[in-house]
Amino acid sequence: MTGGVVHVTAADGTRSAVDARFGVRLMPELRAARVGVIGMCGGNAACGTCHVYVDEAWQAAVGAVTEDELDMLDELSSSDTRSRLACRITFRAELDGIELTVAPHD
Amino acid sequence: MTERIVVVGASLAGVHAAEELRAGGFLGQLVLLSAENEIPYDRPPLSKAFLAGGLGETELALRPADAYAALGIELWLGAQAAGLDAASRRVRTADGEVLPFDGLVIATGSRPRWPAGLPRLDGMYTLRTAADARALAADFARSPSVAVLGGGFIGAEVAATARKLGLDVTLLEAAPSLMERGLGRELGDVAVGIHRDNGVDVRCGASVVGATGSGRVDGLLLADGSRVAADVVVVGVGNEPVTDWLADSGLELADGVVCDEFCATAVPGIVAAGDVARWRHPRHGLMRTEHHANAVEQGMAAARTLLGAREPFAPVGYVWSDQYEHKIHTLGFRRPGDEARMLAPGLTGFVRDGRLVAAAGIDARRELMRLRGTIDQGGPCPARTG
Helix, strand or coil, X not given: CCEXXXXXXXXXCCEEEEEEECCCEHHHHHHXXXXXXXXXXXXXXXXXXXXXXECHHHHHHHCCCCHHHHHHHHHCCCCCCCEEEHHHCECCHHHCCEEXXXXXXX | CCCEEEEECCXXXXXXXXXXXXXXXXXXXXXXXXXXXXXXXXXXXXHCHHHHCCCCHHHHECCCCCHHHHCCEEEECCCCEEEEECCCCEEEECCCCEEECCEEEECCCEEECCCCCCCCCECEECXXXXXXXXXXXXXXXXXXXXXXXXXXXXXXXXHHHHHHCCCCEEEEECCCCCCHHHHHHHHHHHHHHHHHHCCCEEEECCCEEEEECCCECCEEEECCCCXXXXXXXXXXXXXXXXXXXXXXXCCCECCCEECCCCCECCCCCEEECHHHEEEEECCCEEECCCCHHHHHHHHHHHHHHHCCCCCCCXXXXXXXXXXXXXXXXXXXXXXXXXXXXEEECCEEXXXXXXXXXXXXXECCHHHHHCCHHHHHHCCECCCCCC
């Protein structure tokens, strides 16, 4: 199983490099790294607790926001144009080295 | 050294357990047994988008078909576990295969109960599997009148989906309001109003005593002598853990597989997770729960235990449901005697011995989530939040 690195800035500003496997959703990988991603609904875009900001340089690589994800993001006061749910991003080689910031929980 | 781990049950708990075993460094043989004949799928859409026809088969799959082989997981479809000998560490399948194991994850889930005395005629359904959902969707396509028996989460979701499809729906619930076990009476009444506003004939306090029809159902009989006409009946009155295959296993069973706080049974190397597990929650004692997030989390926790971790499984407890445009969420584990306090519009807290132990919200996700830490720590109940 191959993987890469996710550069994460936690909500408190702490930076870390998180190892993540290719082919899996980012949410559980980030949750295991204890950077402030909670992922309470188990990856169903229902709880909004894996909200991250994707660095602008990486947005094209990440791809478009899905519809159920958009519904959830609309509810979050902290969401903006960089917002994604980590449970809706599948990590893959093109995302190796991606820069993310964990959004504050509202 | 552990050589072969068998995971019995390939739904949420089983799949997440298998993945976590690999993530945790297990390099031995890993066999995932599924009683069903299709690749593992997600269940929340079965009562919602998939039932309504708005979600394809591919999107329903939990993982791409090749994801299991990529992780070195042998997915055995159509392999129903029929017996376990815990002492000699062997699982037997209905086809007569015998699988010796070094480690075992029991994740056989739960199955819908059928009310005692209610006949099961054509056109009467429970909703648990993708096959159930396909059959029900096909029947829904014939524009039937629908009666839903049971106003818990699954029944309320099916009623909402049927209305979305334009069907006539009667929702029958024995309790005074809907989803009351999770939401409490006040929000249960709010839910009744939501369903009525959307055109559902909601009948609370209804006691169904029988079904009518010759061969195919044409109605339900109530204790008060009335009859509800229906071409399709969906029954959602609760589930029971799938433990019959464990009857002679030597494991302790008590409405589920009894486990300690690490999801481990009394037999070394055998753990349980998901709907089938009755484990000792560090703060709530021995309990079993049948919800999505728990199956995911507990599958992963049980896998870590099998690999030698000693971390108690102590989830906060989280349930969500989408009905019409409304989002329903609950946190914590509520018991019937807990005192309900309305904290804000659409938000109820449940208090036991002065501590906030659970909360439920309708369209109050943000306010509810703010209570997560308090519920998790059993802190004092806050005053009204809005």
